[in-house]
Amino acid sequence: MTKAELIFIPSPVIGHLVSTVEVAKLLVERDERLSITFLIMRLRSDSKIDSYIDSVSAACKRMRFIDLPKDEPDPNQANKHFLQLIEAQKPHVKEEVSKLVSHSELSHDSPTLGGIVLDMFCTSMIDVANEFGVPSYLFYTSGAAFLGLEFYIQALHDEQKVDPTEFKDSDAELVMPYLRNPLPAKVLPSVILIKEWLLALLDHARRFRETKGIIVNTFEELESHALSSFSNGNTPPVYPVGPILNLNRDGDRDTGSDRSNKYKDIKQWLDEQPQSSVVYLCFGSMGSFDMDQVREIACALEQSGHRFLWSLRQPSPQGMMEAPTDYANLQEALPEGFLDRTMEIGKVIGWAPQIDILAHPSVGGFVSHCGWNSTLESIWFDVPIAAWPLYAEQQFNAFQMIVELGLAVEIKMDYRKDHFQTDGNKNIVTSEEIERGIRCLMELDHEKRKKLKTMSEKSRKALMNGGSSYIWLGRFIQDMMDNIA
Structure with a gap:
C-alpha cells in the first residue's frame, strides 16, 4: 500500500490556518494512507494560533506541525509586510522539504511525498515544489466565484490589455462567465484597483494556473454556476470540498481560560432570550470601527428595538496592521448611557465565540463583514446575513x-x-x-428564509457520505495518488 505525505503551507493568519487544518483533517480521516506536515509561518506571536495548534496536535494523529524560523521584514514597509514575510520563508521551506525528502529516501517505511499544498497567498512556494519535482496544489480559502474573478482579471489584463485599476470610482459593470449577473466595479476588491497590489494579484493568478489542482472551500450546490465555468480546461482541476468549518472550536474552550468564562457568560445571556430574536453583530478577526461609526451603530440598535449581541473591538493604532483588541472599558467606546438604556435587550461583548453564537436558537440574524468563513458558517447554521463588508474580497462576497x-x-x-x-x-x-x-434582516420574508434553510441543509449533506463535497474529496485523493507515479 503506497503511503503519501502532503506538506501544507498555510498563510500566517488564523482564518486561513483554521480552514487549512480543517481540510487536512478531512483528508487524513478519509484515507489512512495519508499523513500531513504543516509548515507554520508567523507574522508575530499569537496565543490564539498557539492554542489552536496545540489542541489540534493533541487530537489528530498523522498530522504534525513544524514552526519555521521567524524573519522580520522591513518595518518601514508595513504594506508589504505580509507578502514579504512569505517570500522570506522560502529558504526555510526548502530546508524542511529537503529533510522530508531525504528521510523518505532513506527509510522504506516512510511515505512518499505526494505534493505541496499551498495557501492562495503562498504561490512563490511553487518554486520549491518544482525544485524537488513534486506536484503543487492550491488550497483556496475563498469561494469559487472569487477564484473565477481572479482568473478573469488576469486574463483581462494579460490578453485584452485592459488596466483594471481604471475601474476605480467607475460605474462599469463586468460580465464574466463565473457570475450570472453583471458585477458592479464598485464592489471589486481594493487590491484590484491599486496598481502596486494588482501586480501581486496578477502574479498569484498566473501561478494558480501552474498547479496540479485547486481545492476550494465551497460546495457544488452553493456555487454551481461558477464551478461549471471551470470545466473548459483553461484552468487546473477545481475540487469543491467545503464547507470547511472549525465546528469543534479547537483552541477556544480551554478549561478555566478567560475565553471559557466569557463563553459561559454569553451563552447564559443567549439562553434567556426568545427564539430567533437576537441580531448578532460581528466583523471578523480584523474588523473594527472608529468612535463616530460606533456611535451610529449604537444609535441604530437602540432605534431598531431588536435584541442584540454586539462584538465590539478596539481598532489597532493608526497605520498598524495588528488585529483589533477587546476594550478595557466598553463604556468609553459607547454613547453615554447606552449600556444602561439597552441592558434589557442587548449585550456588548469583545471577543465572540462565533460558532456557538450562530448555533444558538435565540439568534435570528447576523450583521457580518462577509468574510468567506463567516458566510459559510451563517449558511450552515441557517442564520441570514445583513452584509456590511470591510476589506479583502468581502464586497464581492456581499454581492x-x-x-x-x-x-x-x-x-x-x-x-x-x-x-x-x-x-x-x-x-x-x-x-x-x-x-x-x-x-430587513430581522423581518426577512418567508421566501428568503426558506431559500436559506434549503441551502443550509444542502451544505450539511455535501459533506456526508455520497454528498457532492465527499465525492470531490475522494476525487482529489485519487488524482493526487495518481500524480505521484
Missing part, C-alpha cells in the same frame, strides 16, 4: 450573497475600510442605513 444567490440583505455592499485607503476620506454608514438593514 454574491445578496444579488447572485439571494441569501442576504444589504446594509452597504460597496462600503470599504482597509489600509489601502490613502485619501483620508471618512466613510460613515448612517444609523438610518444600519437600522433599515437590521429591520
Whole structure:
C-alpha cells in the first residue's frame, strides 16, 4: 500500500490556518494512507494560533506541525509586510522539504511525498515544489466565484490589455462567465484597483494556473454556476470540498481560560432570550470601527428595538496592521448611557465565540463583514446575513450573497475600510442605513428564509457520505495518488 505525505503551507493568519487544518483533517480521516506536515509561518506571536495548534496536535494523529524560523521584514514597509514575510520563508521551506525528502529516501517505511499544498497567498512556494519535482496544489480559502474573478482579471489584463485599476470610482459593470449577473466595479476588491497590489494579484493568478489542482472551500450546490465555468480546461482541476468549518472550536474552550468564562457568560445571556430574536453583530478577526461609526451603530440598535449581541473591538493604532483588541472599558467606546438604556435587550461583548453564537436558537440574524468563513458558517447554521463588508474580497462576497444567490440583505455592499485607503476620506454608514438593514434582516420574508434553510441543509449533506463535497474529496485523493507515479 503506497503511503503519501502532503506538506501544507498555510498563510500566517488564523482564518486561513483554521480552514487549512480543517481540510487536512478531512483528508487524513478519509484515507489512512495519508499523513500531513504543516509548515507554520508567523507574522508575530499569537496565543490564539498557539492554542489552536496545540489542541489540534493533541487530537489528530498523522498530522504534525513544524514552526519555521521567524524573519522580520522591513518595518518601514508595513504594506508589504505580509507578502514579504512569505517570500522570506522560502529558504526555510526548502530546508524542511529537503529533510522530508531525504528521510523518505532513506527509510522504506516512510511515505512518499505526494505534493505541496499551498495557501492562495503562498504561490512563490511553487518554486520549491518544482525544485524537488513534486506536484503543487492550491488550497483556496475563498469561494469559487472569487477564484473565477481572479482568473478573469488576469486574463483581462494579460490578453485584452485592459488596466483594471481604471475601474476605480467607475460605474462599469463586468460580465464574466463565473457570475450570472453583471458585477458592479464598485464592489471589486481594493487590491484590484491599486496598481502596486494588482501586480501581486496578477502574479498569484498566473501561478494558480501552474498547479496540479485547486481545492476550494465551497460546495457544488452553493456555487454551481461558477464551478461549471471551470470545466473548459483553461484552468487546473477545481475540487469543491467545503464547507470547511472549525465546528469543534479547537483552541477556544480551554478549561478555566478567560475565553471559557466569557463563553459561559454569553451563552447564559443567549439562553434567556426568545427564539430567533437576537441580531448578532460581528466583523471578523480584523474588523473594527472608529468612535463616530460606533456611535451610529449604537444609535441604530437602540432605534431598531431588536435584541442584540454586539462584538465590539478596539481598532489597532493608526497605520498598524495588528488585529483589533477587546476594550478595557466598553463604556468609553459607547454613547453615554447606552449600556444602561439597552441592558434589557442587548449585550456588548469583545471577543465572540462565533460558532456557538450562530448555533444558538435565540439568534435570528447576523450583521457580518462577509468574510468567506463567516458566510459559510451563517449558511450552515441557517442564520441570514445583513452584509456590511470591510476589506479583502468581502464586497464581492456581499454581492454574491445578496444579488447572485439571494441569501442576504444589504446594509452597504460597496462600503470599504482597509489600509489601502490613502485619501483620508471618512466613510460613515448612517444609523438610518444600519437600522433599515437590521429591520430587513430581522423581518426577512418567508421566501428568503426558506431559500436559506434549503441551502443550509444542502451544505450539511455535501459533506456526508455520497454528498457532492465527499465525492470531490475522494476525487482529489485519487488524482493526487495518481500524480505521484
